[in-house]
Amino acid sequence: MTALADLPADVDLLVIGGGTAGLVAAKTAAGFGATALLVEAHRMGGDCLWTGCVPSKSLIAAAEAAHSAVDPRALGVATGAVDVDFAAVLAHVHGAIHEIEPVDSVEATEAAGALVVMGRARFTGPRAAEIDGRAIAFRQAVIATGSSPDVPDLPGIEGVEVLTSDSVWELTSRPERLVVLGGGAIGCELGQAFARLGAQVTLVQRNARLLPKEDPDASAIVAEALVADGVDVRVATTVERVEGADDRLSGILHLSTGDRVPFDRLLVALGRRPRTAGLGLDAAGVRTDERGHVTVDESLRTSNRRILAAGDVSGLPQFTHTAGVNGSIAATNAILGLRRRIDRDAVPRVTFTHPEVGAVGLLPSEAEENGCTVSEVRHRHTDRAIADGRTSGFTRLVIDGRGRVLGATIVGPRAGESLGEASLAVRQGLRTSDIASTTHAYPTYSDALWNAAVADVRGRLRSGALARAIAVLARITAWRMR
Numbered sequence: 001m002t003a004l005a006d007l008p009a010d011v012d013l014l015v016i017g018g019g020t021a022g023l024v025a026a027k028t029a030a031g032f033g034a035t036a037l038l039v040e041a042h043r044m045g046g047d048c049l050w051t052g053c054v055p056s057k058s059l060i061a062a063a064e065a066a067h068s069a070v071d072p073r074a075l076g077v078a079t080g081a082v083d084v085d086f087a088a089v090l091a092h093v094h095g096a097i098h099e100i101e102p103v104d105s106v107e108a109t110e111a112a113g114a115l116v117v118m119g120r121a122r123f124t125g126p127r128a129a130e131i132d133g134r135a136i137a138f139r140q141a142v143i144a145t146g147s148s149p150d151v152p153d154l155p156g157i158e159g160v161e162v163l164t165s166d167s168v169w170e171l172t173s174r175p176e177r178l179v180v181l182g183g184g185a186i187g188c189e190l191g192q193a194f195a196r197l198g199a200q201v202t203l204v205q206r207n208a209r210l211l212p213k214e215d216p217d218a219s220a221i222v223a224e225a226l227v228a229d230g231v232d233v234r235v236a237t238t239v240e241r242v243e244g245a246d247d248r249l250s251g252i253l254h255l256s257t258g259d260r261v262p263f264d265r266l267l268v269a270l271g272r273r274p275r276t277a278g279l280g281l282d283a284a285g286v287r288t289d290e291r292g293h294v295t296v297d298e299s300l301r302t303s304n305r306r307i308l309a310a311g312d313v314s315g316l317p318q319f320t321h322t323a324g325v326n327g328s329i330a331a332t333n334a335i336l337g338l339r340r341r342i343d344r345d346a347v348p349r350v351t352f353t354h355p356e357v358g359a360v361g362l363l364p365s366e367a368e369e370n371g372c373t374v375s376e377v378r379h380r381h382t383d384r385a386i387a388d389g390r391t392s393g394f395t396r397l398v399i400d401g402r403g404r405v406l407g408a409t410i411v412g413p414r415a416g417e418s419l420g421e422a423s424l425a426v427r428q429g430l431r432t433s434d435i436a437s438t439t440h441a442y443p444t445y446s447d448a449l450w451n452a453a454v455a456d457v458r459g460r461l462r463s464g465a466l467a468r469a470i471a472v473l474a475r476i477t478a479w480r481m482r
């Protein structure tokens, strides 16, 4: 690690933030031979490693193990009483973090050629910053400071020490009665996981459905799954007031429906706000939008052309893969002077509930307005899903008039894995005939994607000029073989 006193007076690229976006940006710039300095105020690796993807997916894995042991559809295998050792579950969560941590470490970043300093950076001018009071000049900079959980000012909420996705990993025991506010990705993933680990969970969602950015049928399947896991799902419901108890941890939630829900802990998952406080954006001439995100153009440059932004702070989709890809694009554009553009059309996303919801490109509900059709295979017709006893999902492809795949939504076990193929198809403009003519291993869930493509190709072969050509060819062949 570079000591503050040893910093060079100026650098080619100053990267603020050592989460996914900043790590990739710094390593990419160093790979081009530039002097890249990464500044991290807290922990290398950022939210994904410490409080986001890694702990949440590790908790979900433990929850899945608990669920499989008690699943009534356990396929003829009876198990005894399930004992969830919450401390051991959290040990697994922290173990996963520590196993992955070296990849994002100071050492790994320096080995890739970047300089790393631990400290808090802020801009002091359009080409100048300071790190814990030490001045540094930069030719260009990347803002990659991420986002934090948003805890809105709900009446009475100040009387309770709420949990957020930052603090939930510090629990030492499982809350018996957990209320989760928010039915987006975090609320659904963690709400289901805690329920499967034995907590009594109530999930309160303001919107009329869970995961409102996804296909409505996906929302319905996830809601059914949560209810089956014992979650008390309250949609189209808001919080009137939070009544805190003396311990400041527990209390009673007063809902818009008139119901009162007592809780031992309250987990707030109501979206995130960009981390820009104290960053000196005004001094740098960097503008933000109405939600406080750093405004970027299609090549990730801000209103100060020497400063770019990537990751959650930029207001683009808040995913680790987006942060990484855009961190790379920002550094490439900065150091090589290019205008590589971000991809807005083929950004995959997966909500890791059981079943998972994976989506890329156009939603099925957007098909008609875009002149597209939807080809669907329900997983009750997919042999692998039948064999697994997990038939509630579906695979839907959104297809344009020329047979190109413009979107996909997949609901099912490990939907995120099948989504890779759909993402490739959307990104590369592949047609359903490309997928249909590729042999898919049987029996897999990607068989559903293949069958959705085959169904579309069959439909095309049965209509229009192609159908007439096929009929003529068949008649000629029959005549030759007579």
Ligand SMILES: Cc1cc2nc3c(=O)[nH]c(=O)nc-3n(C[C@H](O)[C@H](O)[C@H](O)COP(=O)(O)OP(=O)(O)OC[C@H]3O[C@@H](n4cnc5c(N)ncnc54)[C@H](O)[C@@H]3O)c2cc1C
Pocket (backbone or CB within 6 Å): 016, 017, 018, 019, 020, 021, 022, 039, 040, 041, 042, 043, 044, 045, 046, 047, 048, 049, 051, 052, 053, 054, 056, 057, 119, 120, 121, 122, 144, 145, 146, 147, 165, 186, 275, 279, 310, 311, 312, 313, 317, 318, 319, 320, 321, 322, 323, 352
């Ligand atoms: C519970 C949860 C689960 C998630 N699950 C997934 C998932 O399964 N898949 C997925 O793709 N995404 C997931 N996400 C989203 C993902 O974690 C974020 O999109 C991603 O971490 C954003 O990366 P980033 O680099 O933009 O920001 P961050 O990871 O937040 O990194 C920003 C870094 O900047 C540092 N910093 C801030 N200000 C300064 C400053 N002034 N000076 C120096 N350093 C500073 C911070 O300390 C931090 O380390 C999840 C998020 C949460 C909360």
Ligand SMILES: NC(=O)c1ccc[n+]([C@@H]2O[C@H](COP(=O)([O-])OP(=O)(O)OC[C@H]3O[C@@H](n4cnc5c(N)ncnc54)[C@H](O)[C@@H]3O)[C@@H](O)[C@H]2O)c1
Pocket (backbone or CB within 6 Å): 181, 182, 183, 184, 185, 186, 187, 189, 204, 205, 206, 207, 211, 212, 237, 238, 239, 269, 270, 271, 272, 317, 318, 319, 349, 350, 351, 352
């Ligand atoms: N699997 C993943 O990739 C993954 C997992 C977790 C988080 N994330 C990222 O983190 C971001 C933040 O997640 P999140 O779940 O906190 O936010 P979110 O914006 O996805 O969902 C918040 C939900 O809270 C609801 N809401 C808002 N105010 C409310 C209120 N007062 N009472 C009840 N409900 C209210 C909204 O209707 C919304 O559906 C996500 O958008 C995603 O980009 C990704």
